[in-house]
Amino acid sequence: MLKTLQIKLLPNDAQREALIDTFVQFNGACNFVSGIAFERRLFNKVFLQRIVYRDIRERFGLASQLAVRVIAKVVETYKTDKTVFHEFRDYGSIVYDPRIMSFKGLDQVSINTVHGRIRIPITIGKYGKIPFQRIRGQCDLIRKNKIFYIMVAIDVPDEPAIKPKDIIGVDMGIENIAVDSTGKYYSGDDIREVRERNADLRDRLQYVGTKSAKKHLKKLSGKESRFARNTNHTILKEIVQKARGTSSAIAIEDLSGIRKRTTVRKGNRYIHNSWAFYQLRLFIEYKAREAGIPVIVVDPHNTSRECPECHTIDRGNRPERSKFKCISCGLEGEADFIASLNIRNRAAVNQPIVTGAIFDHSILPVASSKALARSC
Numbered sequence: 125m126l127k128t129l130q131i132k133l134l135p136n137d138a139q140r141e142a143l144i145d146t147f148v149q150f151n152g153a154c155n156f157v158s159g160i161a162f163e164r165r166l167f168n169k170v171f172l173q174r175i176v177y178r179d180i181r182e183r184f185g186l187a188s189q190l191a192v193r194v195i196a197k198v199v200e201t202y203k204t205d206k207t208v209f210h211e212f213r214d215y216g217s218i219v220y221d222p223r224i225m226s227f228k229g230l231d232q233v234s235i236n237t238v239h240g241r242i243r244i245p246i247t248i249g250k251y252g253k254i255p256f257q258r259i260r261g262q263c264d265l266i267r268k269n270k271i272f273y274i275m276v277a278i279d280v281p282d283e284p285a286i287k288p289k290d291i292i293g294v295d296m297g298i299e300n301i302a303v304d305s306t307g308k309y310y311s312g313d314d315i316r317e318v319r320e321r322n323a324d325l326r327d328r329l330q331y332v333g334t335k336s337a338k339k340h341l342k343k344l345s346g347k348e349s350r351f352a353r354n355t356n357h358t359i360l361k362e363i364v365q366k367a368r369g370t371s372s373a374i375a376i377e378d379l380s381g382i383r384k385r386t387t388v389r390k391g392n393r394y395i396h397n398s399w400a401f402y403q404l405r406l407f408i409e410y411k412a413r414e415a416g417i418p419v420i421v422v423d424p425h426n427t428s429r430e431c432p433e434c435h436t437i438d439r440g441n442r443p444e445r446s447k448f449k450c451i452s453c454g455l456e457g458e459a460d461f462i463a464s465l466n467i468r469n470r471a472a473v474n475q476p477i478v479t480g481a482i483f484d485h486s487i488l489p490v491a492s493s494k495a496l497a498r499s500c
């Protein structure tokens with residue numbers, strides 16, 4: 125599977141200037157070409173190149189490869205919409221190929237700029253080393269929060285698939301970001317607190333509506349999403365490690381089902397509707413597959429109303445928003461946990477992954493867990 129490696133550049137002042145100038149010239153050239161393309165209704169790479177190539181080289185001081193990239197970038201954006209003029213930001217990304225960028229050992233990159241070719245120190249942080257033999261295709265040079273990065277696509281071999289002996293059902297719930305069928309609760313409190321704390325401020329900024337208020341607002345949402353992302357990563361890591369450690373598949377609900385259920389299960393709506401919630405689900409699917417863990421997607425209908433033991437489905441099984449109590453057998457528990465058991469059960473019934481212990485239905489559900497109790 126392809127993965128993106130983010131390599132940070134550590135330029136000195138002169139090198140930073142050279143990078144900034146290159147970005148400005150490159151995107152300036154994009155705007156120049158975009159104007160001609162739009163005016164003359166000319167969106168073909170070959171024809172466009174005949175007209176603008178020399179100008180790009182001379183007026184913007186770009187190397188031949190970068191000039192070609194400018195044209196390619198402009199043509200690409202007009203593929204989606206030819207009805208409006210496309211404008212490019214000063215720091216729009218630049219695509220580099222090996223002819224104009226190459227790594228020099230582990231700590232330097234040689235890169236073409238409008239001030240010639242320069243060598244800039246790099247750091248790859250936690251990745252340890254660059255798997256050069258796995259680099260696929262071109263690299264993007266980007267600028268994010270005033271820091272320059274090279275984004276490299278690398279081909280990462282998937283881990284060998286496990287043969288699941290069990291299934292862990294994961295419910296993304298109301299009170300908790302996630303609950304799994306082993307009874308582990310992953311709290312969303314941190315995310316919720318940050319959001320609530322920022323809600324007032326956001327309202328005020330929206331009301332003010334000035335340019336600086338908008339800027340502040342953007343910063344705020346960036347901070348929030350980074351925080352949610354970190355929380356999601358922590359949860360994800362734990363779930364995937366548990367699945368791998370216990371040779372279990374992971375069962376989750378169908379994504380469309382999650383949407384549907386937001387109308388059924390009310391409360392904490394912003395968690396349901398926020399992308400943090402969808403992100404976790406995508407993370408689980410992606411990371412689990414990468415780690416060789418099968419992911420089973422199940423029908424989400426009534427997972428929060430069905431009794432995991434006697435399978436009675438009834439609205440009455442939910443006396444309270446976060447509580448489950450079966451009207452026919454009396455099984456009681458936290459609603460989210462019950463849902464995770466149902467998700468696990470459905471996966472076990474529906475999905476013959478491998479033969480073996482996985483079909484031993486007698487082990488389902490885990491009725492001894494702390495969240496379950498019998499009232500009668």
Ligand SMILES: [Zn+2]
Pocket residue numbers: 431432433434435436450451452453454455
């Ligand atoms: Zn029951």
